[in-house]
Amino acid sequence: MMLRNSSNAVLRKLSSCPSFKAHDGKLVMKTPLVLKSHATTRSTAPFSTQSAPTKEKPIIANASDVSTSKCPFSTVSSTLDAIDTAKTDREQSRPVPTLKDVPSVPLLGVFVNAIPFIGDWLNDNFYHNPNVTPHNAYDVHYEMYQKYGTFYTTYIPGIGEGLYPKVYMIMDPEEMKKVIRQEGAYPRGGVEGLKPMVKWMKKNNFKLAGAGSNDNGFLGRGETWRKYRNFMQTDLLSPKSASGYVPGVANAAKIASRGVPYYASDLNTFFNYAAFDMFQSIMFGQVSKLADPNTSSNPVDVEFCRLAVDSLAYLVRMSDDPQEAIKASLGIETELYYKFDKTMDALKDIVMEKLTVFIERWDRNELDDNERKSYFAHAIERQRAEESGIDESELMQICLLMLNASVDTTSTFICWAMVHLSTNLHVQENLYRELKQHLDASEDGMLHAEMLTKAKSPYLHAVLRESHRMTPVYPSTMFKSNSVADIEIHGVTVPKGSVVGFDSYPIGMDPMIVDQPERFIPERWIGDEPIQARKGTPAEVLDSVMYRDPFSQGARRCPGSRVAVNETQLILSQLVLDWKISAPPSVKTYRDIPYKMQTLLVAQLPEMNVEARV
Numbered sequence: 297m298m299l300r301n302s303s304n305a306v307l308r309k310l311s312s313c314p315s316f317k318a319h320d321g322k323l324v325m326k327t328p329l330v331l332k333s334h335a336t337t338r339s340t341a342p343f344s345t346q347s348a349p350t351k352e353k354p355i356i357a358n359a360s361d362v363s364t365s366k367c368p369f370s371t372v373s374s375t376l377d378a379i380d381t382a383k384t385d386r387e388q389s390r391p392v393p394t395l396k397d398v399p400s401v402p403l404l405g406v407f408v409n410a411i412p413f414i415g416d417w418l419n420d421n422f423y424h425n426p427n428v429t430p431h432n433a434y435d436v437h438y439e440m441y442q443k444y445g446t447f448y449t450t451y452i453p454g455i456g457e458g459l460y461p462k463v464y465m466i467m468d469p470e471e472m473k474k475v476i477r478q479e480g481a482y483p484r485g486g487v488e489g490l491k492p493m494v495k496w497m498k499k500n501n502f503k504l505a506g507a508g509s510n511d512n513g514f515l516g517r518g519e520t521w522r523k524y525r526n527f528m529q530t531d532l533l534s535p536k537s538a539s540g541y542v543p544g545v546a547n548a549a550k551i552a553s554r555g556v557p558y559y560a561s562d563l564n565t566f567f568n569y570a571a572f573d574m575f576q577s578i579m580f581g582q583v584s585k586l587a588d589p590n591t592s593s594n595p596v597d598v599e600f601c602r603l604a605v606d607s608l609a610y611l612v613r614m615s616d617d618p619q620e621a622i623k624a625s626l627g628i629e630t631e632l633y634y635k636f637d638k639t640m641d642a643l644k645d646i647v648m649e650k651l652t653v654f655i656e657r658w659d660r661n662e663l664d665d666n667e668r669k670s671y672f673a674h675a676i677e678r679q680r681a682e683e684s685g686i687d688e689s690e691l692m693q694i695c696l697l698m699l700n701a702s703v704d705t706t707s708t709f710i711c712w713a714m715v716h717l718s719t720n721l722h723v724q725e726n727l728y729r730e731l732k733q734h735l736d737a738s739e740d741g742m743l744h745a746e747m748l749t750k751a752k753s754p755y756l757h758a759v760l761r762e763s764h765r766m767t768p769v770y771p772s773t774m775f776k777s778n779s780v781a782d783i784e785i786h787g788v789t790v791p792k793g794s795v796v797g798f799d800s801y802p803i804g805m806d807p808m809i810v811d812q813p814e815r816f817i818p819e820r821w822i823g824d825e826p827i828q829a830r831k832g833t834p835a836e837v838l839d840s841v842m843y844r845d846p847f848s849q850g851a852r853r854c855p856g857s858r859v860a861v862n863e864t865q866l867i868l869s870q871l872v873l874d875w876k877i878s879a880p881p882s883v884k885t886y887r888d889i890p891y892k893m894q895t896l897l898v899a900q901l902p903e904m905n906v907e908a909r910v
C-alpha cells in the first residue's frame with residue numbers, strides 16, 4: 297500500500313511540468329514531461345521525430361527458464377529473453393533518426409588525441425572528439441548523444457576492425473533486436489576484444505584458447521566457444537539452478553555484513569571480499585568469511601581477490617587505451633601486458649591449487665553436504681560423465697575464468713546501488729521496511745529465494761533498476777555483430793559482419809525523456825502504472841529488456857548474470873537489515889562520488905557512517 301501510494305505520488309508529480317537543469321549543468325532547458333501519459337509525445341525526442349509511435353506489441357518472450365527460451369542454436373540458450381522475429385506495429389511506424397558519423401583517423405579511430413605529439417592540437421582544432429579519461433565515461437557517452445543523437449558511427453580500436461574500426465552505436469532496443477536476430481549460431485561476444493587474455497591462455501596451453509592462431513577459443517565465436525559455454529552455463533544460469541545457491545549466498549552475505557563497520561572507510565575492498573565470499577559459496581559450497589575481519593581469513597584468498605581485480609583492470613585497460621589495443625592486436629608485448637601476464641600467472645597458481653585439492657577431496661569422498669551441492673562438485677560429475685567431451689584440465693580452465701570474473705564485476709554493481717542507498721536515506725528506509733517484513737516472517741531468520749522475487753520485493757528490484765539507469769556498470773555493455781546477413785537499422789543498410797553497440801545510458805538521463813533524471817526514484821519501476829504512462833512516449837524504450845540490466849542479451853548474455861543478481865540482492869538486503877549506512881555530509885548527491893575505470897566503472901566509495909539497527 298505504501299509503495300502504491302508513493303508510486304501514485306510520483307506519477308502525480310510527473311504530470312506537472314517543472315524546468316530541468318540538464319545533465320551535469322551542461323544543457324539547461326525547460327521541458328514538457330514525457331512520463332505522464334499515453335498521449336504525451338514530443339516532437340524533438342529521439343525515436344519520435346517524424347511520427348507518433350503506435351502502441352508497442354511485446355516482441356520479447358519473457359522466458360522464465362532456459363528450457364523455454366528461444367536461441368540461435370539448440371544447446372546454448374539465451375536464457376532470459378528470446379527474441380521474437382515478428383515485426384511490430386511500432387517497428388513499422390517508428391520514426392527514423394539520421395546516421396551521423398564521428399570524425400576519426402586511421403587505426404586510432406576517434407581517439408585523435410592519442411596521435412603522438414600533435415594529437416591534442418589536431419583534436420582541439422579540427423576533430424573535437426571528447427577526451428576520454430578513466431573518470432568520465434558517463435559524461436562522454438552523454439556528450440556523444442547530444443552531438444550525434446541516437447544513431448551514429450564511431451571508430452573504436454579493439455572493438456571495431458580494420459583500418460577504420462567502425463562501430464554503429466544505437467539506442468533503440470528494436471533496432472538492437474534486429475542485430476541479435478542476425479547473429480547466427482556463433483555470436484560475437486563482448487570478451488572478443490580481450491586479445492591479451494587469448495595470448496595468455498595460449499602461452500599456458502589452455503585448450504580454452506582454441507587450436508591454431510585463427511581460433512580464439514572461448515573468447516572467439518566458433519565451436520570451441522559453444523562447447524565450453526554450454527558446459528559453463530549448465531547448473532548456473534537457469535533460475536532454478538541459480539536459486540539453489542541462494543541459501544549459501546545468503547549465509548555468506550549474513551556473515552559478510554558483520555564486517556561493514558570495520559570497513560566503513562574502505563567499502564570498495566569490503567564489497568570485493570563480499571563478492572568473493574558469496575561466489576565461493578556457489579563454486580565450492582564453502583564459507584570463506586573474507587569480508588568479516590572478526591574471523592581469521594586465508595591470506596591466499598586475500599591475494600586471490602587482489603589478483604582478480606588487478607588482472608581484469610590491466611586487461612580492460614589494454615583494450616580501452618587505443619595505443620595498447622593496437623599493439624595488442626599486433627601481438628606487441630607492452631609493460632602493461634607484462635603486468636597482466638604476471639598477475640594472471642599468480643592467479644592461475646592459486647586457482648589450480650584450490651581446484652586440485654577439491655577434486656582430490658571429491659575423489660576421497662571427503663566433501664561435506666554443502667560442498668557436494670556446489671557448482672564445482674556438480675561440474676566434476678558432469679565432466680566425468682562419458683558424453684561430456686570435456687577433460688579435467690578444460691574443466692579447471694573454465695572454472696578459472698569464472699572465478700576471475702566473479703569479484704569486481706559483481707562488487708561494481710553492488711557499489712553503485714550502495715552509492716544511491718547511502719545518498720537517499722528515505723529510499724534505504726523504504727527498502728528496510730520491505731525487507732523487514734520478510735525477515736519477520738522467516739522461520740530461521742534468513743533471507744530465502746522466494747522473498748527476493750519481483751512480486752515479493754518490488755522495491756528491491758526497483759532500486760537495482762534505478763541504479764542501473766543512473767549509473768550502469770558501463771554505459772555500453774552490448775557489442776554485437778550481424779554475422780548472418782545485411783540488416784537495415786533506422787533505414788540504413790548495415791553490411792553483414794558489422795559491429796553494432798548498444799548505448800543504454802543517455803536516454804535514461806535525458807531530462808527531455810525522464811523526469812528529474814538526476815534523482816534516484818525507484819518508484820519509476822514499480823507496478824504497471826509507470827509502464828503504462830511511458831507507453832507511446834519516447835521513454836517507453838526504457839521498459840525494454842535491453843535497458844533492464846547490465847548483462848547484455850542473446851546467447852552471449854553473461855552466464856553469471858543470475859547468480860550475480862542474487863548476490864547483489866542478498867548482500868544489499870542483509871546490509872540494509874543490519875545497518876543504516878549514510879554518506880558523509882560532504883556528499884550531497886551521487887555526483888559527488890568519483891568513479892574510475894577498472895574492469896567496469898567503479899564508484900570510489902567515501903568513508904560511510906554505519907549505524908547498527910536495533
Ligand code: HEM
Nearest residue numbers: 485486698701702705706709773846847848852854856860
Ligand atoms: C554484476 C556482475 C556482472 C556483470 C555486470 C557482468 C557483465 C557481463 C557482460 C556485459 C558480458 C558480455 C556479454 C556479451 O558478450 O554480450 C559478460 C560476459 C561474461 N561473464 Fe559476466 N558479468 C557479471 C558477473 C559475472 C560473474 C559472477 C561471472 C562468473 C561466472 C561472469 C562470467 C562471465 C563470462 C565467463 C562471460 C563471457 C561469456 C561468453 O562470452 O559467452 N560474469 N558479463
